[in-house]
Amino acid sequence: MAQEAKNGQPWGGAASEGEDCGVCDDKMEDMLRGPPGRAALGRATWTLLHTASVYYPEDPSAGEQEDMAAFLASLAKVYPCKVCAEDLRQQIELFPPALGSRAEYAQWMCDMHNRINYNLGKPEFDCSRVFDRWRKASAKASAKASAKASAASSSPTS
Numbered sequence: 001m002a003q004e005a006k007n008g009q010p011w012g013g014a015a016s017e018g019e020d021c022g023v024c025d026d027k028m029e030d031m032l033r034g035p036p037g038r039a040a041l042g043r044a045t046w047t048l049l050h051t052a053s054v055y056y057p058e059d060p061s062a063g064e065q066e067d068m069a070a071f072l073a074s075l076a077k078v079y080p081c082k083v084c085a086e087d088l089r090q091q092i093e094l095f096p097p098a099l100g101s102r103a104e105y106a107q108w109m110c111d112m113h114n115r116i117n118y119n120l121g122k123p124e125f126d127c128s129r130v131f132d133r134w135r136k137a138s139a140k141a142s143a144k145a146s147a148k149a150s151a152a153s154s155s156p157t158s
Contacts, residue, residue, distance in 0.1 A: 038081055045079070046113060047134075053109040054135040058102045065099040072097055087116055106130050 036044065052071075057064055076092055079085035091112050098108035110127035117124060125133075 038084075041081060042084065045075075045084075049109055050106075050113070050130065050134040053106040054102065054131050056099075056102045056105045060099060060101070068099050068105070069097055087119075091115065106134075 052068075056068065060068070072088075072092060076085055076088040079088065095108070095112065095115075098104040107127055107130070110125060110130045114124045114127070
């Protein structure tokens with residue numbers, strides 16, 4: 001029998017402490033539709049990669065940097081789309097992951113995604129928006145700031 005962690009959950013972690021990661025919002029009916037096609041798999045993988053980049057440590061230890069490098073190298077070996085896996089391997093070889101900080105890694109990930117999108121004839125993403133797009137707390141802060149600015153600009157001045 002597995003040992004139980006906090007709140008009776010065997011896996012522990014932030015979610016078991018009542019903190020919502022904001023990522024686990026899928027509905028069961030969405031998961032029962034069958035295996036994803038190449039486009040759906042790609043979108044899900046980019047979501048994982050970008051989200052991991054914006055939650056990467058601000059000042060990662062050598063071990064954390066090694067873990068992320070190993071994760072990317074492993075993904076490039078086992079990814080189900082063989083053409084995509086080869087693209088990822090080439091990107092990693094030509095442009096080694098920048099893993100010195102959260103901002104550096106998020107920028108590297110966005111740049112890599114844009115290079116792949118360029119090769120596929122897809123539009124480029126504005127990398128200055130990467131934290132607003134992929135990090136829940138940043139998106140909430142941006143929405144609050146926009147609402148506050150909007151309210152301030154629409155209120156009469158005396």
